[in-house]
Amino acid sequence: MRQQARGKWRGLVYIAASMRLLRPFLSPLLRWLLPAVLCSSQLVPGIVAAQERAGRTAEDAAHILVINGADAYLPAFVAIDSAMRAAVEQRFDRPVVWLYETLDALRFGADAVSPQLAELIAHKYSDARIDAIVLVAEPAVDFYLRHRERLWPKAVAVFHSVSSEVVRRRFTVAGLSGVPFVSDYAQTLRIAFALQPEARRLVVVAGTADFDQRELAEAREALRQYVGRVQVEHLSGLSLSAMAERLARESTDTIALYTTVFRDDQGRVYTPVEVLERLSAASAAPMYGIFDSMIGRGLVAGAIESFRLRGERTADLLVRGLQAAAPLGPRILPPPVSECAADARQLKRFGLRTAALPDGCDVRHVETGLLERYWWQTLLVLLALAVQSVLIALLLLQSRQRSADEFSLQSQRVQLLHASRLAVAGELTASIAHEINQPLGAILSNADAAEMLVESGQMQREELLQILGDIRRDDLRASEVIKRLRALLARHDTERRRFSLNRAVEDTAAVLRPEARRRAVTLDLVLGARRADVIGDAVQIQQVIINLVLNAFDASAELAEDARRVRVETSDTPSGVQVSVRDFGIGIAPADLPRVFDSFFSTKRSGMGLGLSIGRSIVEAHGGTIAAARCEVGAEFRIILPRASQDDRPEQPSTQTP
Ligand code: ADP
Numbered sequence: 091m092r093q094q095a096r097g098k099w100r101g102l103v104y105i106a107a108s109m110r111l112l113r114p115f116l117s118p119l120l121r122w123l124l125p126a127v128l129c130s131s132q133l134v135p136g137i138v139a140a141q142e143r144a145g146r147t148a149e150d151a152a153h154i155l156v157i158n159g160a161d162a163y164l165p166a167f168v169a170i171d172s173a174m175r176a177a178v179e180q181r182f183d184r185p186v187v188w189l190y191e192t193l194d195a196l197r198f199g200a201d202a203v204s205p206q207l208a209e210l211i212a213h214k215y216s217d218a219r220i221d222a223i224v225l226v227a228e229p230a231v232d233f234y235l236r237h238r239e240r241l242w243p244k245a246v247a248v249f250h251s252v253s254s255e256v257v258r259r260r261f262t263v264a265g266l267s268g269v270p271f272v273s274d275y276a277q278t279l280r281i282a283f284a285l286q287p288e289a290r291r292l293v294v295v296a297g298t299a300d301f302d303q304r305e306l307a308e309a310r311e312a313l314r315q316y317v318g319r320v321q322v323e324h325l326s327g328l329s330l331s332a333m334a335e336r337l338a339r340e341s342t343d344t345i346a347l348y349t350t351v352f353r354d355d356q357g358r359v360y361t362p363v364e365v366l367e368r369l370s371a372a373s374a375a376p377m378y379g380i381f382d383s384m385i386g387r388g389l390v391a392g393a394i395e396s397f398r399l400r401g402e403r404t405a406d407l408l409v410r411g412l413q414a415a416a417p418l419g420p421r422i423l424p425p426p427v428s429e430c431a432a433d434a435r436q437l438k439r440f441g442l443r444t445a446a447l448p449d450g451c452d453v454r455h456v457e458t459g460l461l462e463r464y465w466w467q468t469l470l471v472l473l474a475l476a477v478q479s480v481l482i483a484l485l486l487l488q489s490r491q492r493s494a495d496e497f498s499l500q501s502q503r504v505q506l507l508h509a510s511r512l513a514v515a516g517e518l519t520a521s522i523a524h525e526i527n528q529p530l531g532a533i534l535s536n537a538d539a540a541e542m543l544v545e546s547g548q549m550q551r552e553e554l555l556q557i558l559g560d561i562r563r564d565d566l567r568a569s570e571v572i573k574r575l576r577a578l579l580a581r582h583d584t585e586r587r588r589f590s591l592n593r594a595v596e597d598t599a600a601v602l603r604p605e606a607r608r609r610a611v612t613l614d615l616v617l618g619a620r621r622a623d624v625i626g627d628a629v630q631i632q633q634v635i636i637n638l639v640l641n642a643f644d645a646s647a648e649l650a651e652d653a654r655r656v657r658v659e660t661s662d663t664p665s666g667v668q669v670s671v672r673d674f675g676i677g678i679a680p681a682d683l684p685r686v687f688d689s690f691f692s693t694k695r696s697g698m699g700l701g702l703s704i705g706r707s708i709v710e711a712h713g714g715t716i717a718a719a720r721c722e723v724g725a726e727f728r729i730i731l732p733r734a735s736q737d738d739r740p741e742q743p744s745t746q747t748p
């Protein structure tokens with residue numbers, strides 16, 4: 091409800107304010123007539139209704155009327171007012187209805203506060219109970235003193251923001267309480283010279299309104315002690331653009347002291363802080379001043395009085411007045427002490443040193459570094475980075491561990507491969523011995539024959555040469571067997587070379603033929619692959635094929651000799667070059683088929699069950715596949731290896747039988 095009543099009153103205040111704005115443009119007659127007509131026709135019933143509502147809503151509420159002699163929306167007054175209201179509402183035990191009137195005489199001049207305005211206000215508040223009045227700035231105090239007997243003879247009256255000089259001269263005698271203000275230009279200049287000790291010029295900026303001129307006078311007073319030390323110039327009675335232009339021509343060695351500009355030479359009215367913003371943007375000289383609201387809007391520094399403290403002191407007097415049964419005697423509270431304040435951005439702009447400021451100076455708008463401004467985001471990113479680094483380190487460790495494991499696995503595999511090759515060699519020992527024995531025996535016989543020929547003395551040269559030729563051939567045959575065997579058994583590193591699968595099958599067959607003969611197995615080769623080149627280790631692939639063929643021999647062992655046949659065939663398939671080993675032996679039991687490639691699976695009495703599992707790991711390391719199939723009679727194993735490349739040289743298909 092308090093809110094509602096305040097809203098109604100504020101509506102009336104807005105209408106009165108708009109009237110004031112129009113006033114300079116209306117003739118004096120209209121100025122008088124318009125409010126009168128408005129009041130009699132529409133406003134009066136509205137005001138009365140609002141007053142009634144206000145009265146009803148807060149029976150026990152204190153009504154405090156704030157009369158602002160200037161513009162109530164000046165940043166300084168907004169700050170003081172809000173501090174004052176907060177303090178009253180905190181310290182006073184009754185509800186408060188705040189009412190506002192604005193005279194705006196600082197900009198429009200004292201004439202604007204005409205007797206007609208007093209009439210209007212008297213009428214407006216005729217039925218309202220006003221317990222206290224806050225008078226803001228000198229014109230409000232003047233207005234009150236002129237009309238208090240008629241308007242609010244019993245109300246508690248407290249002023250603020252009136253120059254202490256004016257208070258001393260005029261208002262103490264009038265029995266008023268309040269908080270005057272002191273324009274501390276002296277301290278402001280001390281701060282300016284501390285920052286710019288080399289300054290030889292000083293420019294004072296002021297407007298033409300009464301208030302501006304009074305401030306200028308105060309500034310002049312403070313400047314007196316610097317006369318002789320610096321050249322002083324006053325920029326007053328100029329247009330805004332002229333002032334901006336003059337300031338732009340100054341150097342950074344000049345001190346610009348800004349007072350207030352409510353009005354320029356043309357009578358145009360302004361808000362001082364907005365003027366400051368324009369001038370400061372143009373000025374080549376650092377600007378100094380005394381108002382709190384101007385730090386951050388263009389001033390470099392100044393001796394600043396706290397608006398909050400001023401508001402709280404005014405509230406103090408108000409509450410004391412409202413609580414006292416009888417009116418208090420006049421009480422003038424000292425204005426808050428002005429203290430140094432500065433704008434870090436402006437200091438930086440003019441290259442002035444913060445260290446030169448007095449101790450304890452309140453430096454505002456300090457640009458914090460990115461780290462300070464976004465500290466929690468930075469912390470988060472750092473944390474994320476730390477977590478990420480730890481994860482990366484762990485992954486690296488894991489990967490190193492895996493490489494080490496893979497390396498040891500690989501070396502174990504190489505050892506196993508070698509062992510399994512030795513095992514194959516063991517299996518082939520009988521046939522190899524036979525294979526070597528044969529040429530060795532032949533060599534021996536031929537050597538015997540040659541010896542006999544020599545001893546007989548019948549040196550038949552032709553016959554001797556033939557014998558020696560036979561010896562050489564047999565020797566070559568024996569050494570060929572050994573060479574092949576060495577190639578198969580020698581320990582060597584895994585290779586990646588291009589080789590023909592047809593050729594590998596042929597070489598394998600050459601090693602196995604003696605064994606096939608020994609076991610009476612017919613070994614057929616069908617080298618049907620036209621594009622047989624693959625990439626990898628030929629010896630390892632041969633080893634796989636040898637194992638498949640030996641298994642096929644084993645499977646055929648129980649057959650009649652003429653039925654023992656093993657066919658090794660190469661062919662082209664869409665997925666690569668295929669080698670198949672087919673036999674017609676005992677076959678694989680259905681239950682065993684999925685297990686034949688498992689390590690240590692064997693159905694043989696002396697079998698190790700490693701041949702096929704090693705074979706599969708070799709084929710897979712070559713990017714190929716190996717599979718077993720049951721046939722109607724016997725079994726078939728197929729290896730498919732990726733073809734080396736598209737442009738392989740075609741090979742002639744050939745069929746060989748031992
Ligand atoms: P091993 O020969 O030492 O038993 P392998 O891994 O070479 O080990 O073979 C595993 C098993 O697969 C053999 O024991 C056998 O049961 C079966 N097998 C392999 N090849 C054939 C085949 N051609 N015909 C029938 N069974 C086979």
